[in-house]
Amino acid sequence: MVRRNYTPIAVAYRKGKHGKKVYVQEWIDQRTPDKLLNSRTKLLPKDCEILEIGVGFKFYHKYKNKYKS
Numbered sequence: 001m002v003r004r005n006y007t008p009i010a011v012a013y014r015k016g017k018h019g020k021k022v023y024v025q026e027w028i029d030q031r032t033p034d035k036l037l038n039s040r041t042k043l044l045p046k047d048c049e050i051l052e053i054g055v056g057f058k059f060y061h062k063y064k065n066k067y068k069s
Contacts, residue, residue, distance in 0.1 A: 006031050010059040012052045012067055015045050022051065022067040026060045 010026045011033075027043070030036065033053055036043055044050070052063060 003029050005029070007055055008057055008060060009033050009036065010054050010056075010063055011036060011044070011050060012063045013044060013048045013050045015048050017047065017049065019049070022069050024060065024063045024067060024069050 005028050008026050008028050009030055009032075010024065012022055012024050014020070014022055025044075027036070030043075033055060035041055036053070037050070051067075054063070
């Protein structure tokens with residue numbers, strides 16, 4: 001299977017409903033964020049709260065600095 005590099009998608013999320021720590025993760029093998037937003041996906045933890053999602057190169061560093069994670 002060939003992995004393709006697409007425009008990066010960065011997601012800032014919290015685990016659980018009352019989690020305080022914010023995690024920032026980036027995907028370069030997804031073409032659109034639709035698969036990340038789907039409730040049946042295994043790319044994100046179950047029952048996580050998505051705070052922000054951004055498509056582009058600058059969003060990963062922007063979210064890392066904003067949420068200090």
